[in-house]
Amino acid sequence: MFALLAALAAQAAAPAPKSWPTHEADVVLEHFRFHDGESLPSLRMHYTTLGAPHRDAAGEIDNAVMVLHGTGGDGHQFLRPQFADELYGPGQPLDIRKYWIILPDNIGHGKSSKPSDGLRMKFPKYDYADMVLAQHRMLAERLGVHHMRLIMGTSMGCMMSFMWGEMYPDFESALMPLACEPIEIAGLNRGWRQLLIDGIAKDPAWNGGNYTQEPEEGLRTAASILVIAGGAPLYLQKQYPTREAAKDYVEQAVARELADMDANDTIYQFDASRDYNPWPDLEKITAPLTWVNSADDFINPRNLDVPGRAVKRMKNARFRLIPESSETHGHGTHTWAKFWKKDLAELLARSAR
Numbered sequence: 001m002f003a004l005l006a007a008l009a010a011q012a013a014a015p016a017p018k019s020w021p022t023h024e025a026d027v028v029l030e031h032f033r034f035h036d037g038e039s040l041p042s043l044r045m046h047y048t049t050l051g052a053p054h055r056d057a058a059g060e061i062d063n064a065v066m067v068l069h070g071t072g073g074d075g076h077q078f079l080r081p082q083f084a085d086e087l088y089g090p091g092q093p094l095d096i097r098k099y100w101i102i103l104p105d106n107i108g109h110g111k112s113s114k115p116s117d118g119l120r121m122k123f124p125k126y127d128y129a130d131m132v133l134a135q136h137r138m139l140a141e142r143l144g145v146h147h148m149r150l151i152m153g154t155s156m157g158c159m160m161s162f163m164w165g166e167m168y169p170d171f172e173s174a175l176m177p178l179a180c181e182p183i184e185i186a187g188l189n190r191g192w193r194q195l196l197i198d199g200i201a202k203d204p205a206w207n208g209g210n211y212t213q214e215p216e217e218g219l220r221t222a223a224s225i226l227v228i229a230g231g232a233p234l235y236l237q238k239q240y241p242t243r244e245a246a247k248d249y250v251e252q253a254v255a256r257e258l259a260d261m262d263a264n265d266t267i268y269q270f271d272a273s274r275d276y277n278p279w280p281d282l283e284k285i286t287a288p289l290t291w292v293n294s295a296d297d298f299i300n301p302r303n304l305d306v307p308g309r310a311v312k313r314m315k316n317a318r319f320r321l322i323p324e325s326s327e328t329h330g331h332g333t334h335t336w337a338k339f340w341k342k343d344l345a346e347l348l349a350r351s352a353r
Contacts, residue, residue, distance in 0.1 A: 018085055021096075023049045026111070027142035029134060038124035045138045046111035048075045048103040050088060051096035053145075064143075065094060065150045066102045066135070068157025070179075070334075071269050074110030075103030077335065086337035093344045099149065104138065106131045106156075108268050115264040121209035123264075127272050128156070132163050136171070150348065152176035154334040155299075158291075162278040165285035165314075174351035175289040176344060179297060179334035181306050184277035189299055192229055193270045196222045200263050209264050216258070222266055223257040224250075232296050232330030282313040288351040289317040292340045294333035296324035 025047060032043035054063040067078050078084060078101075087094040094101060105112040107126045115123035124130075139145040151172045153161040158180035165175050181189075203218030205211055227250055240246040291311075295302040307319040322328060322339050333339055 018081060020050055020079055020084055020088060022079065025049075027138050029137050029141070032134065032137075034124045034126055034130045035133070036125065036127075040113065040124060043107070043134060044111075044113045045107075045134055045142075046075075046105040047138065048079075050101040050103075051099050053100045060147065061100070061143075061145050062147070062149065063099050064102060064139070064145045064148050065099045065152070066104065066139070066148055068104070068135070068151070068153030068160050069106065069109070070153075070155030070157055071273075072109070072266070074105040076110070078103050080335065082336045082338070086341050087344070093341055093348060102139070102143070102145075104135055107134050108265060108272065114262075115209075115268050116262040120264050121267075123268065125271070126268065127274060128160055128163060128276050129167070131272070132160050132167055135160075135164075136168060146171075148172040150174045150176065150351075152178065152344070154178045155180060155331065156273070158334070159273070159276055159278075162282075162285065163276075165287055165289065166278055166281045169284050169286050172287050173353065174347050175285070175287050176347055177289070177291045178340065179293055179300060179331055181293075181300050181304060182278045182282060182310050183306055184279060185273045185275075190273070192225055193273060196225045196270055197267050199225065200267055206263055209267075211263065214261070215263050219258055219261050219263055219266070220254060223254045223261065226257065227253050229298055230331050231298060232328060232332070234296065234324060234326040235329055238326040279310075282310055283315075285314045286316070288347060289314060290343050290347040291317065291319045292322060292334075292343055293319075294322040294324070294328055294330065294339070296328050297331045297333070299331045 027045050027047070029043040029045060031039065031041060033039045053061045056062040069075060069077055086092065088096045088101070090097065107130060108114045115121065139148070148171060151161055151164050152175070158177035161175050161177035162182045164172060199221030200206055200215060200218035203215035205213065205215035206218055240249045291307070293300050293302070293307070302321060307321070311317045311319050320343055322333055328339065329336055
C-alpha cells in the first residue's frame, strides 16, 4: 500500500534485483481540472514502461497493461524481484514480449506533480477519482491507448481498479484488484489514516505545511503507524523471534521510511482516500474481474463479509482469499506475485477475445 509496506515485504529472503529493460517518460496534461473545481494549468504524469505496444488490424494498441501502485509508492515498485521476476519473463503471465506494461506514478507520488514541487498545501486536494481521470487522459490523449488488455492494482491501486470498472466500464478487458475492499473508506481503515495525518499536523514544526525542516516527530508517528498497519504477525514472528531482533527491525523500518518522506506529500496521499466508495455502483463493472486479498491483512481483515456480497453484484467477478502463513506478508502480500500469479493467468485466459 505504501512505500514502507513494499519495503517491508521485500525482507532478507528476496533475491537480488534483475535488470529489466524499461523506458521512462513524462506526459503533461494541460488545463487539468479536479472534480472539486480546482485546477492546474499543467499536470505532469511520470510513467515507466516495459515491452512495446502492438497494433491490431485497425491500428489500435491492443496489448496494454497498466499496474497501479499503492499509497506512497510509485511505478518502480513493480520492478522488484518478487513482482517482476514472477510476471515479466518469457512464458510468464505478463511476458513483456507480448504485453506493453505501463507503470504510472500517480498524482502526488513519485516523479508526477505533487505538493512538494512548490505549492505545498496550496496544491489541489486531489482524490482517487482525480487520479483515475489523470490515468485515463494519459492513456487516451498522450499514449494513444483506447482500450486496456488489463488494469490491475495493489492497495490504493486496487481501489482504483474498482473505480476504473465503474468510471470507464468499456475501456478494459479485465480487472485485477489486489488488497482492498470496494466499500466506503470508514471504520478502522479510515481511522488509522486519520491518526497518521493528525500525527503530522499536530507537530508544531509542520507549521501549517510551511516548514523549513521536515517535522520529524510527526513523520515518526506516521511511519510507526505504517509499520503496525503493514505487519504480518506470523511472518514477523518467524523472521524476528527475539526481543532484540524485533526492536532492531522496527527501528530500521521507521528510519528507512523517514529518509524519503515529505510531510505535505504524505498528508495528501493518505487524505486522498477520504471519499472512496465504489459500493453503490458495483453493478456497472462488467469486465471480467479477479479480486485477491490475503488473510493476514490488517487493513482489509478476513472476517469482513464484503467479498461475498460484492461478487454477486458484479457481472463476471471472482474472489480469492490467500491463507495466512509464516510466508505471507500481510498487506504487502499483494506485491509477492507467487501467491496469485495463477489467478492472473486464469483471468487473462477467461477474458481473452
